[in-house]
Amino acid sequence: MAPSRTAGQASIRKVNKSIVLDLLRRWSPISRADLAARTGLNRSTITNIINYLIAEGLVAEGQQMDSKIGRPGIALTLKPDGGSILGLEIGVGFLSLILTDFSAVPVWRKKITAPPNAAQSEVLAAAEGLAAEALGVSRQLGLRPLGLGVGVPGLVNARQGLVVFAPNLGWRDVPLRQIWNQRFGLPVYIENEANLAALGEYYFGQAQGVENLIYLNSDVGLGAGVLLEGKLFPGAYGFAGEVGHIQRDPQGELCACGRRGCWETQVGPRAVLRRVQAALDSTSAVSALLPADRSQVSFDAVIEAALQGDPVCVQALQEVALHLGRGAADLANLFNPEMIVIGGALGRARSILQPVLDRVVPSEALQPAQKDLRLQFSSLGLDTCAFGAVAVVLNDILREIELV
Numbered sequence: 001m002a003p004s005r006t007a008g009q010a011s012i013r014k015v016n017k018s019i020v021l022d023l024l025r026r027w028s029p030i031s032r033a034d035l036a037a038r039t040g041l042n043r044s045t046i047t048n049i050i051n052y053l054i055a056e057g058l059v060a061e062g063q064q065m066d067s068k069i070g071r072p073g074i075a076l077t078l079k080p081d082g083g084s085i086l087g088l089e090i091g092v093g094f095l096s097l098i099l100t101d102f103s104a105v106p107v108w109r110k111k112i113t114a115p116p117n118a119a120q121s122e123v124l125a126a127a128e129g130l131a132a133e134a135l136g137v138s139r140q141l142g143l144r145p146l147g148l149g150v151g152v153p154g155l156v157n158a159r160q161g162l163v164v165f166a167p168n169l170g171w172r173d174v175p176l177r178q179i180w181n182q183r184f185g186l187p188v189y190i191e192n193e194a195n196l197a198a199l200g201e202y203y204f205g206q207a208q209g210v211e212n213l214i215y216l217n218s219d220v221g222l223g224a225g226v227l228l229e230g231k232l233f234p235g236a237y238g239f240a241g242e243v244g245h246i247q248r249d250p251q252g253e254l255c256a257c258g259r260r261g262c263w264e265t266q267v268g269p270r271a272v273l274r275r276v277q278a279a280l281d282s283t284s285a286v287s288a289l290l291p292a293d294r295s296q297v298s299f300d301a302v303i304e305a306a307l308q309g310d311p312v313c314v315q316a317l318q319e320v321a322l323h324l325g326r327g328a329a330d331l332a333n334l335f336n337p338e339m340i341v342i343g344g345a346l347g348r349a350r351s352i353l354q355p356v357l358d359r360v361v362p363s364e365a366l367q368p369a370q371k372d373l374r375l376q377f378s379s380l381g382l383d384t385c386a387f388g389a390v391a392v393v394l395n396d397i398l399r400e401i402e403l404v
Helices: 005-027 032-039 043-055 120-140 176-184 193-204 269-281 299-307 311-335 345-364 381-396
Strands: 059-065 073-078 084-091 094-101 106-113 145-152 155-157 162-166 171-174 188-192 213-218 222-228 339-344 374-377
Touching (some): 005 032, 005 043, 005 073, 005 381, 032 043, 032 073, 084 120, 084 381, 094 120, 094 381, 106 120, 145 381, 155 188, 162 176, 188 193, 193 213, 193 222, 213 311, 213 345, 222 311, 269 299, 299 345, 311 345, 345 374
Parallel strands (some): 084 145, 145 188, 213 339, 339 374
Antiparallel strands (some): 059 073, 084 094, 094 106, 155 162, 162 171, 213 222
């Protein structure tokens, strides 16, 4: 059955409003005339949208400003006190939450640690406590909560809000949206962490304006968020981007997914530590900058030692960069992005990794795929996923507001 005209018009109104809100976020202060010019919408449509958003307390009028189109107009901006947004990342061994105002400026943040092997119930309880604390702060600031975005490392069915399989957390079939909808009475959006990190860079980081983007999140696992023409590429059920489980060495290390030699076993903090430990176990390798007690050698210690020039640690990172670059070249061949962004824990070793990546990717990628390709490290650091969780609320929750 064909959709009714009324339903189609409602859908168009939502899309138009979402476009206007995004332009306000990116370009405010901006006039009604400039909004009409940028969107291609007529002035009456823009006026209706802006009047509604002002009535809802989401947009404010300011001083008169020069307009590029016609006579001077009134400056329009998003109202920071229009509401609050919670962006939560559930990582392996940590939870991180950012509370922002409606203009996406952080007003509160907190990160807590959790044992990497903690039970699912323990992690969920800690996450709920963190979200409840943020909501308390929101109330104290007089900001109405608009939604909660959550990033999880693993396979996520975003439509259902279901964590299907998170191997590094040991989770299967967790109906997270349903649980937290009931717990908090808020719209809840669940997504893969790398997808959200890609959105975070696209909305708030150095990838703004880059319509075709791959974000590689290198932490305990390795995932990719893929943006094609400015939209996430989720696949049929939201499972696209699990590049960490591409098998690159059938005889390699055992992966958390049950197979051997997945790409994520070759890159990331665990791969760096394995290489350092293997070097230290040999009779010829010595590292004066690492703890004498081998059990105390951590990824943080390796990074610090490498940045001070320790040859064992530098070599381990360079070897990991080689595998990272080869895989990134394959993704360049597959998706032909404008930019590949490296994020996560490896970002702290950018000065060591970048020269290797700059050499390997051009040598491994096909020549046409290299045209205008930029290889960057995240500008948002370890907050990229949480900012992406904020972006998904801005992007999705607001377009559900009907215009009358």
